[in-house]
Amino acid sequence: MTGGTGFLGSWLVASLLHADALLKLGLKLFVLTRNPDAVPLEEAEGLTLVRGDVRSLPDIGSVDVVVHGAASSSAPFGIGDGAPHQMAATIVDGARSTIDLAARTKARVLFLSSGAVYGPQVMPVSEEMLTSADPLDPHSTYGLAKRLAEALFATATCDGVISAVVARLFAFVGPRLPLEGHYAIGNFLGDALNHRTISVHGDGRPLRSYLYSGELPEWCWALLARGTPGHAYNVGSPEPISIAALAQRIADLAKDPAVEILGSPQSGPAPCYVPIIERIERELGLKPRTDLNTSIQKTISWHRRD
Numbered sequence: 362m363t364g365g366t367g368f369l370g371s372w373l374v375a376s377l378l379h380a381d382a383l384l385k386l387g388l389k390l391f392v393l394t395r396n397p398d399a400v401p402l403e404e405a406e407g408l409t410l411v412r413g414d415v416r417s418l419p420d421i422g423s424v425d426v427v428v429h430g431a432a433s434s435s436a437p438f439g440i441g442d443g444a445p446h447q448m449a450a451t452i453v454d455g456a457r458s459t460i461d462l463a464a465r466t467k468a469r470v471l472f473l474s475s476g477a478v479y480g481p482q483v484m485p486v487s488e489e490m491l492t493s494a495d496p497l498d499p500h501s502t503y504g505l506a507k508r509l510a511e512a513l514f515a516t517a518t519c520d521g522v523i524s525a526v527v528a529r530l531f532a533f534v535g536p537r538l539p540l541e542g543h544y545a546i547g548n549f550l551g552d553a554l555n556h557r558t559i560s561v562h563g564d565g566r567p568l569r570s571y572l573y574s575g576e577l578p579e580w581c582w583a584l585l586a587r588g589t590p591g592h593a594y595n596v597g598s599p600e601p602i603s604i605a606a607l608a609q610r611i612a613d614l615a616k617d618p619a620v621e622i623l624g625s626p627q628s629g630p631a632p633c634y635v636p637i638i639e640r641i642e643r644e645l646g647l648k649p650r651t652d653l654n655t656s657i658q659k660t661i662s663w664h665r666r667d
Contacts, residue, residue: 363415363455364430364473365392368537369530369577373428376578378405391421393431415455423466426585429459430473432503445502452503456510463523470525471585472514476597476636477504478529483630485601487637488529488593511593518591526588528581531597531636534656535574536663546571549608550657553615554664563624565605566631570598573651573659583645595636598649603631614657 364370374392381388388407397410413419415431432452456472463470479486480494480501493508494501514525538544540551546569552559580596588594602610608620641647651659 362390362428362430363393363418363459364432365428366394367430368539369473369533369574370430371537372535372574372577373430373581374408376582378408381405381407391424393418416450416458418458418462424462424468425466426471427459427463427468428471428473428581428585429455431455432473432475432507445499448502449506452506452510453513456513460513460517460523460525463525464517468523469585470514470523471581471588472510472525472527473581474507474511474527474529474593475504476529476531476595476634478508478511480504482633484633485599485635485637486595488595488640515591524590526584526590527593528584528596529593529636530577531595531634532569532571533574533577533597534571534653535660537574538660540664545569545604546607546611549611550615550660550664553611553617554661556617558619558621559608559612559617561605561608561620561622561624563604563622564626565603565608565622565624566627567604568601568631568633568635569604569607570601570635571653571656572596572598572649573656575659576649576651580641580645580647583647584641587645589644592640594641594644595638596641597636597638598653599636599638600649600653601633601635602653610653611657614654615661 365374377388377390380386390407391409391411393411393413393415395414397412411419411421459470479490480492494504496505511527514527517523518525534546538547540547549559584594605622612618612620
């Protein structure tokens with residue numbers, strides 16, 4: 362697994378280790394990391410941390426499954442791993458390296474892509490949407506690189522080199538969510554937990570939706586086991602909420618009611634980052650089970666416990 366040490370990747374790792382301990386699977390899980398000493402994962406039988414770079418995967422012998430999720434989505438834009446050229450190299454060269462590994466071992470692949478491949482939207486999107494971000498805008502690098510990586514996996518699958526399924530991840534909330542960075546919901550929760558005024562940068566109209574991160578493993582392992590190779594599936598909640606309403610919801614649940622909208626009202630349709638999930642519902646029977654209030658409360662409780 363690449364990208365197994367971040368917010369979402371660590372949920373996937375934890376779910377595999379739990380299943381292994383519960384069902385005695387005899388799992389051997391290799392998690393790639395550039396710095397094993399800084400990985401926030403507990404030691405477990407069957408887990409091996411492999412030092413390396415996703416752009417040139419080390420030889421770990423034969424594997425049955427590869428999950429490729431390494432990206433720089435949480436890094437500040439323009440700094441370090443968040444620099445556009447570094448971000449593109451991690452995603453695209455990492456995809457090439459993953460394909461080479463999977464081809465050598467005949468492994469099945471799950472690629473963790475992103476809803477960012479659709480570019481800016483003003484309505485919920487399905488997998489049939491053919492829109493994309495502006496290729497000349499450096500801020501579009503993440504979504505465009507994920508889009509190119511999808512093409513590489515699809516081509517390799519069509520050629521019979523590998524068997525890959527694509528999960529287009531949207532937004533999530535739950536334990537392990539970073540409270541500092543560019544995730545609006547994480548920043549709002551950080552403000553609330555530290556008894557600060559929740560600040561909304563903008564007019565608060567953009568629409569988002571949030572799937573509970575504890576449900577992500579079920580969706581990913583279902584896709585890996587039963588998803589159609591060469592196809593992409595939206596993974597997220599279809600229930601929209603405005604950024605302003607989200608801030609107020611968090612303030613109410615955290616019992617800290619101060620919310621400040623810093624931006625001036627804008628005209629035109631509100632930006633939207635919400636998936637249509639009919640494909641994954643129809644083919645795999647998956648849909649969200651945890652409502653947003655419960656997801657937020659679980660996140661608050663986890664951080665307060667820490």
